[in-house]
Amino acid sequence: MELGGNSPERAYTNAEIEGVKAKVEFKFGNVLEIPFDNDVFDIVTCSSVLNNLPREKNRIKALKQIFRVLKPGGKCMLLEPLRNLRMFCAFTPFAVFQLGKKEHWENYAETAGFSKVRFHDEKGIGVFILEK
Numbered sequence: 637m638e639l640g641g642n643s644p645e646r647a648y649t650n651a652e653i654e655g656v657k658a659k660v661e662f663k664f665g666n667v668l669e670i671p672f673d674n675d676v677f678d679i680v681t682c683s684s685v686l687n688n689l690p691r692e693k694n695r696i697k698a699l700k701q702i703f704r705v706l707k708p709g710g711k712c713m714l715l716e717p718l719r720n721l722r723m724f725c726a727f728t729p730f731a732v733f734q735l736g737k738k739e740h741w742e743n744y745a746e747t748a749g750f751s752k753v754r755f756h757d758e759k760g761i762g763v764f765i766l767e768k
């Protein structure tokens with residue numbers, strides 16, 4: 637909701653434009669308490685959300701929630717801007733300090749229970765494929 641003008645209606649309009657409205661459902665929820673049962677999703681994507689959470693324990697808590705709602709063998713694609721030189725040019729120094737390094741996100745994912753963590757650097761954005 638921090639994105640200006642965002643709303644469920646807007647998301648449904650976009651789905652309609654893409655011709656997928658009948659196949660999607662949008663729900664509000666807190667990533668620290670994801671409003672779904674255990675083991676229900678094949679894939680979770682999470683783009684530049686977890687760096688908004690203050691403190692490591694909340695980032696790990698969110699990853700535990702993602703782990704919980706994934707089916708066994710399910711995958712999460714996590715995108716996070718990393719604390720690196722490129723992001724120092726894109727953000728303010730204070731904001732960059734809040735970002736995690738590659739090793740931080742790998743540690744959080746492993747602590748949350750993910751068995752396999754793959755990493756790719758996409759122009760300073762960390763792309764992590766986490767497997768339950």
Ligand SMILES: C[S@@+](CC[C@H](N)C(=O)[O-])C[C@H]1O[C@@H](n2cnc3c(N)ncnc32)[C@H](O)[C@@H]1O
Nearest residue numbers: 637638639665666667668682683684685688689
């Ligand atoms: C930088 S925006 C990224 C938005 C979008 N995922 C993207 O990639 O363009 C960060 C998003 O994280 C959301 N967010 C922050 N804390 C959250 C929380 N505890 N639970 C769910 N979403 C949260 C904000 O509402 C905001 O939409």
